[in-house]
Amino acid sequence: MASTSTVKRLREAEESPNWLELPDELMANILKRLGDVEILNSAVKVCTTWRRIGRDPAMWKVINMHIPARAWNTNYDLVALTKQAVHLSSGELIDISLEGFGTDDDFQHCLTIK
Template sequence: MGRKKGRNRRPRVQSKIPEPAVVASSSAPPPPWIELPRDVTANILQRLGPEAILRSAQQVCSTWWKVCKDPSLWRVIDFSNTMQIDWYTMYNVMCRRAVYRSQGQLVDLTIQNFGDDELIEYIADR
């Protein structure tokens, strides 16, 4: 007994995999935070605190990088919420970097759970 073609066969369903959308980088609109005025961006970044600025925010885009380098952003530095006690050396380095970025405009500095005589001398010299 021979089988007849096409009988009792399931129809083949061809699944089409959608092709990835090609996005031209030159035509993509800039992120919305790029359009913010510089002082608004600085205000937002200042609320993050020095640790978040130095560890991540300054790496978001070139606009934020430039704002993070502004000495007025570093007039008040608060490292009182340091949670990682084992990062003693890292906090010393971040504090030095923050004091350096203030370019002599530092008016208030709070540190907690880290720091040594060398750090205090560095801050005083700046």
């Protein structure tokens, strides 16, 4: 016979929503709130659904590259992450904002993407 705590956990699991069943547009909206650096560096590594959404060019029409305040001590290669984001945009890039890193030469290819 199952204990009361086991039965309670099973009921809670049955009642919990399956977050992977959310529509892609809603999931993309949630992921965008993380910030572009965190999406590229962390979120796309969580599961195949997040990786698929993170590779969608619609996610990268607007790129805002900056290090989140809580991650200042982390060594991010922002130039490489920015190039990756521009590549993922597949020519749909509308706006890009870069904060405190890189040179004009680093991002010259951003101007040539069609």
